[in-house]
Amino acid sequence: MAQAALIDPSHPPEQSTAPRPAAVEIAGVTKTFQRRTGGTHLALAPIDLAVADGEFVSILGPSGCGKSTLLYIVGGFVPPSTGAVTVGGRPVTGPGPDRGPVFQEFALFPWKTVLGNVAYGPRQAGASKADAETKARGLLARVGLSAYETFYPKELSGGMKQRVAIARTLAYDPAILLMDEPFGALDAHTRLKLQNDLLALWERDRKTVLFVTHAVDEAVYLSDRIVVMSRQPGRIKEIVPVDLPRPRHRDELLLDARYQRYVIDIERLIEDPPEEAGA
């Protein structure tokens, strides 16, 4: 029911997300880096954010605002300096198969074929080689790369690599997808295509998605809510619920005045000179 409410444009997103359990709870998370020259650098000021189950949340901000660091902290790859992240009610102490990352750099295993990359997760979970490969073939079919299973990643285009990376992550069926500027390294055409495919995928599975990006149009197109961050130190400037109907279609959306309004407003929000905050 909660998901149906999300599609219904007449309901403000606050109402539709409020009753659902929090999938990710970020409470008072900060990150301080030691400077090589001595001293410290506050990369993330205290961040509080709750992401509902099945919600698509983008984290948007200029480079250096700590948006990727925040994602890595949720992933358990980087520990927070203070504060805590809970996922499904359990505190995050390290990476786990409940949170699947997708990186801008793809991070595919170069020594494994496409099939081997996607089968990696199921293999690690203890599936037999045959079962893991069956599962991997199913996922490769979903991302349209069945013909490429014997290829090495280096033989693929950027868009194909990212499809493989997404399939590799989906192969261990994480409840939450952590996407770190996943389409940032792709050309404009491929980027649009993968956005559409990701939306179709998400509309089918309704996984919780945390999506880091610096592209405003991408964030508005994909998200239920947009967390706008500012720099020095990285902190949440504003959280913008995106009240646009789903399923979304780019051609309709581009003509939609509300979509245009969101893009313009958020661009302005980012352009504003960041207020100086005491570190």
Add this chain to the structure above:
Amino acid sequence: MIRAWRSDALVGILPLAALVALWWGIVAAGLAPRALLPSPVAVFGRTLASVADPAFLLHAWATLSRLFAGFLVALVLGVGLGLAGATNRFVGGVLRPVVRILAPVPKIALYPAFVLSLGFGDASKIVLVVADALFPILLATYQGAARVEPKLVWSALAAGTSRRAAVWTVVLPATLPSILTGSRIGLVVACIVVFLAEMITSTDGLGYLLVRAARSFQTVEMFVPLIAISALGLALNGALAALRRRLLAGFPNED
């Protein structure tokens, strides 16, 4: 591809041919006494004859077995220590100063000590090969493993792999290009050092053959083991290059 390889091989053969021609020219012009510098024709003729000689092959086998034994131990130790040092902070902390002190030590200087403690047999020579071939492999592995893209490891950890298992399933394969580069250097060093050890104290092996020939002024025989060891090195290098192409099929091409 094959054509490019052929022309590469051709370009590689040219200076070798020039060197042999120079050698032949010096001998033919009588610039060097024949007793000290035999003609290349005599040397290559004797080398070819030696390949069919079981006694010579036994010597070559003695050298080869020491070389392989030492190289394999160095490979296992170097890769193991390099990986452990790069992935475990404690091991790395212990390993770094030790390697810094031991790596520049000329290992051949330790050979008398190895002979005293391990005897004149294979053990002291193999240990010398290990000591010399270890460091290039260890250093290459350590640096390669320390530079593995963290997101590769993260991708594995997120898939449910333990940190320990990720060392084997991600860090080791990702380090393979560096390991093979280190191995290539280690293999050349092993060729040199096993020959040296056999020249110093031995009763068999190619190095021993050279010293024995030199002591009795048999200059033709003196060159045979030299050509044999360089042919051996060339063959081993070729085998390693083939292995590299096979193992690194998925990695980005180097230059």
